[in-house]
Amino acid sequence: MIEQDLSLVAATLxxxxxxxxxxxxxxxxxxxxxLVRNNAAPAxxxxxxxxxxxxxxxxxxxxxxxxAKQHKWEVQQHEESEQPVSFDQHLAxxxxxxxxxxxxxTETVRAALGEKAFDTAVGSGLIxxxxxDATSNEDDTVNGDGMRDAEARAPSRVSAPFxxxxxxxxxxxxxxxxxxxxxxxxxxxHGTLTNPNVLDGDFVLGLGGAGRxxxxxxxxxxxxxxxxxxxxxxxxxxxxxxxxDRVIATDISERALHLTGLSARLNGATNIELRAGSMLEPxxxxxxxxxxxxxxxxxxxxxxxxxxxxxxxxxxxxxVRSLFTALPGHLRPGGRSVCLGNWETTSAVDxxxxxxxxxxxxxxxxxxxxALDPVAYAETWIRDGGIPRAGDDxxxxxxxxxxxxASRDVTEVVFGYVIMEKSGSGVEPAxxxxxxxxxxxxxAGHPGTDEHPGTAELPGQRSRAFKTRxxxxxxxxxxxxxxxxxxxxxxxxxxxxxxxxxEEIANTVFTRSPDLVEHRHHVPGESDPSxxxxxxxxxxxxxFDLDTALAGFVSVADGSLSMRQTAVALAQxxxxxxxxxEDQLIAQVRQLVAAGALLPVxxxxxx
Numbered sequence: 001m002i003e004q005d006l007s008l009v010a011a012t013l014x015x016x017x018x019x020x021x022x023x024x025x026x027x028x029x030x031x032x033x034x035l036v037r038n039n040a041a042p043a044x045x046x047x048x049x050x051x052x053x054x055x056x057x058x059x060x061x062x063x064x065x066x067x068a069k070q071h072k073w074e075v076q077q078h079e080e081s082e083q084p085v086s087f088d089q090h091l092a093x094x095x096x097x098x099x100x101x102x103x104x105x106t107e108t109v110r111a112a113l114g115e116k117a118f119d120t121a122v123g124s125g126l127i128x129x130x131x132x133d134a135t136s137n138e139d140d141t142v143n144g145d146g147m148r149d150a151e152a153r154a155p156s157r158v159s160a161p162f163x164x165x166x167x168x169x170x171x172x173x174x175x176x177x178x179x180x181x182x183x184x185x186x187x188x189x190h191g192t193l194t195n196p197n198v199l200d201g202d203f204v205l206g207l208g209g210a211g212r213x214x215x216x217x218x219x220x221x222x223x224x225x226x227x228x229x230x231x232x233x234x235x236x237x238x239x240x241x242x243x244x245d246r247v248i249a250t251d252i253s254e255r256a257l258h259l260t261g262l263s264a265r266l267n268g269a270t271n272i273e274l275r276a277g278s279m280l281e282p283x284x285x286x287x288x289x290x291x292x293x294x295x296x297x298x299x300x301x302x303x304x305x306x307x308x309x310x311x312x313x314x315x316x317x318x319x320v321r322s323l324f325t326a327l328p329g330h331l332r333p334g335g336r337s338v339c340l341g342n343w344e345t346t347s348a349v350d351x352x353x354x355x356x357x358x359x360x361x362x363x364x365x366x367x368x369x370x371a372l373d374p375v376a377y378a379e380t381w382i383r384d385g386g387i388p389r390a391g392d393d394x395x396x397x398x399x400x401x402x403x404x405x406a407s408r409d410v411t412e413v414v415f416g417y418v419i420m421e422k423s424g425s426g427v428e429p430a431x432x433x434x435x436x437x438x439x440x441x442x443x444a445g446h447p448g449t450d451e452h453p454g455t456a457e458l459p460g461q462r463s464r465a466f467k468t469r470x471x472x473x474x475x476x477x478x479x480x481x482x483x484x485x486x487x488x489x490x491x492x493x494x495x496x497x498x499x500x501x502x503e504e505i506a507n508t509v510f511t512r513s514p515d516l517v518e519h520r521h522h523v524p525g526e527s528d529p530s531x532x533x534x535x536x537x538x539x540x541x542x543x544f545d546l547d548t549a550l551a552g553f554v555s556v557a558d559g560s561l562s563m564r565q566t567a568v569a570l571a572q573x574x575x576x577x578x579x580x581x582e583d584q585l586i587a588q589v590r591q592l593v594a595a596g597a598l599l600p601v602x603x604x605x606x607x
Contacts, residue, residue: 005265005268006120006121006124006126006262006265006266007265007266007267007268008116008117008120009113009117009120009121009124009126009266010180010185010266010267010268011117011180012113012114012117013094013113013164013166013185014179014180014183016087016090016091016094016112016113017087017090017091018091018094018095018098018166019166019168019183020166020167020168020183021168022091023091023095023099023166026088026091026092026095027042027043027046027047030042031043031046035193038192038193040100040193040194043095043099043100044096044100044102046092047092047093047095047096047100048092048096050088050089050092051089051092051093051096051104051108089108089112090108090111090112091112093105093108093109093112094109094112094113097109097127097158097159097160098160098163098164098165099163099164099165100193100194101159101160101163101190101194101195102159102194103130103157103158103159104157104158104159105156105157105158106129106156106157106158107156109127109158122158124262124265125161125162125262126160126161126162126164126187126262127158127159127160128158128159128160128161129156129158130156130157130158130159162187162188162189162190162259162262163186163187163188163189163190163191163206164185164186164187164266165185165186165188165206165207166183166184166185167183167184167185167186167207167235168182168183169182169183169184169239170215170216170482171479171480171481171482172216172220172481172482172484172485173215173220173239173242174220174242174243175242184235184238184239184263184267185263185266185267186206186207186233186234186235186238186263187233187234187259187260187262187263187266188204188205188206188207188232188233188259189203189204189205189206189259191203191205191206192384202253202255204232204233204253204255204256204259205232205233206233207233207235210293210340211232211233211235211236211293213340213417214236214291214292214293214338214339214340215235215236215239216482216483216484217338217417217419217483217484217487218236218239218240218289218291218338218484219289219336219338219484219485219488220242220243220482220484221243222243222244223243223244223245223287223288223289224244224245224246224288225244225245225246225247225248225285225286225287225288225289225332226240226244226246226247226248226287226288226289226290226291227247227248227249227250227283227287227289227290227291227330228240228247228248228249228250228291228292229250229279229280229283229290229291229292229294229323230250230251230252230279230292230293230294230295231249231250231251231256231257231260231274232251232256232260232293233256233259233260233263234249234256234259234260234261234263234264234272235263236249236291236293237249237260237264237269237272238263238264238267238269238272240289240291241264241267241269241271241272244271244288244289245271246271246273247269247271247272247273248272248273248275248282248283248287249272249273249274249275250274250275250276250277250279250280250281250282250283251274251276251277252276252277252278252279254276257274257276260272260274261274279292279294279319279322279323280323280326280327280330283330286329286330286331286332286335287330287331287332287335288331288332288334288335288336289335289336289337289338290327290330290331290335290336290337290338290339291337291338291339292323292337292338292339292340293339293340294319294320294323294339294340294341295319296317296319296320296340296341296342297342297381298317298342298344298377298404298405298413299381299401299404300400300401300403300404302400302403302404317341317342317343317344320339320341320342320343320353320418321343321353321356323339323341324339324341324353324356324357324418324420325356325357325358327339327357327420328357328359328361328362328420328422329359331362331420331421331422332422332424333422333423333424334421334422334423334424335421335422335424336419336420336421336422337418337419337420337421338417338418338419339417339418339419340415340416340417340418341353341415341416341418342413342414342415343413343414343416344405344408344410344412344413344414345371345410345411345412345413345414346408346409346410346411347409347411348409352366352368352414352416352469353366353418353469354366354467354468354469355467357420357467359422360465361422361423361424361465362420362421362422362423362465363420363421363423363465363466363467363491363494363495363498364418364419364420364466364467364468365417365418365419365420365466365468365470365487365490365491365494366416366417366418366419366468366469366470367416367417367419367469367470367471367472367487367540368414368415368416368469368470368471368472368473369415369416369417369472369473370414370415370416370473371412371413371414371415371471371473372412372413372415373411373412373413374401374402374405374406374410374411374412374413375398375402377401377405377413378397378398378401378402378405379398381401382394382397382398382401417487419487419491421491421495423465464495464498464499465495465498466494466495466497466498468494470594472540472542474540474541474542474543475540475541476539476540476541477515477536477537477538477539477540477541478537478538479538479539480538483539486538486539486596487539489596490539490594490595490596493593493594493596493599493600494594496593496600497590497593497594502583502586505563505586505589505590506562506563506564506567506582506586507562507563507564508562508563508600508601509559509560509561509562509563509600509601510557510559510563510589510593510598510599510600510601511557511558511559511598511599511601512554512557512558512597512598512599513536513538513596513597513598513599515536515537515538516534516535516536516537516554516597517534517535517537518532518533518534518535518546518551518554518555519532519533519534519535520532520533521533531545532545532546532547532548532551533545533546534546534551534554534592534597536595536596536597538596539595539596542595542597544591544592544595544597548574549570549574549576549581549584549585550585550588552566552570552573552574553566553567553570553585553588553589554592554597554598557598559601563582563585563586563589564582566585567581567582567585568582570585
């Protein structure tokens, strides 16, 4: 367990305004946009301008120092105490130090943090001093101004060997009511935002796009034991600690575990256990919830530099294959997992991770979000490693990647989400947990129960595991209850569909999701639409092409009539065979239910 407490440092950073929302307000939307594009120069320039007054001694201050030496007065150690330092200057100093990897005046940082928090940060290694200050030393020589050389030097400065980055918690993450509970501080290595050189192999990545995606996908109901496999900087473990009795964080990198430990101490997370080892090897007990942003980047084994945080040292997509294949054996009955990954597609085989999991009691939902051709994939990850474009290293790495993919006849590399649940009685909620679970949750944002607004109960009990893969590359829509709630809902809906017969579908009452919008396109002068599209306002913002019959069904899906009753009425209206129309609608309704656009209503089925 983690014992040393750095929460005072975190509380001081929070009071100083070192948070994501305050920093965006501090330097404005234009500079914030540049940071999103991995361009720190505007923000650094802005902070430097703010700090100019604080760290440039006035002529009066310099004269006071000379007089102090001439009269053997005690020289004040706090260089910046001669002039006030504003709140903005404190914030600029902290951003320059922890976010932009710049040296900052010792006393400016000391004033921003306070004496105790400053000393704690130094003692923990979050801040490193330059081992010289403006104090006198008997070995120093005296210059023409009557000052010793040590005093003639610039004021002492400090640096931060690690990035300490604020993170504003998204919707759905459990939080308390104390100031700062909506914020985390993450310790990682300084990356390509501020480092123009090629990164080291043991580099520990901070919170990137993939990490944020995994945060948004993870269900947040209370569990007993959770695990973060390949923890990196520890972001997933920090968040799991908020709704787990116990968290196990594993990583092959001792450096990553050390930085995760610092993050845990900053955030007061005392229920995290750090274990060294590759992937699932250190996990000796089954868990209720497992998450992983594994080192899934497919890398040619001939490259000079490999990175622990993204490359597990295996050929092709073997690392995610081995992870997903073994994962069900580490889940308790009712346990769930949420993972990210890359996998290869060849011209001969169109199969994904759903085919790798052979455990018959585990349901698998694979959501493919992006597919890149081999050249684009290589370019993405060579650039990510900090290799300058068009140089010899760039060209050599590109050749290695292309040859590696060609050796396996790879046509595209897919990035996606892999969500699993092991069948069982479900995760037993801890006392006081009021969050809906996957077993009783329907779509967030839909009409719900009195106990859990925004959710609804599903009819019947699912009894059959499913394994399916879908490709959804549209932009993620607005999810007021969080993307994890939506994905949890669609997982439950697919589980119900796996055991629902055609007869059950026909006799079920459905209601449409209230976020749906219908678009009708007309040729000028024509009364009938040439196409009808249904678009989701939540989830992945999917769009569905509708024919006249399905559009009619969706328009009256208000929880009043069963699908069969509606099909009979539509058949009369459209003058078609009712049995044929019912069969058609059953298949179409299954697709819309799986996407969360239609919801089965719990209760008695109408004949």
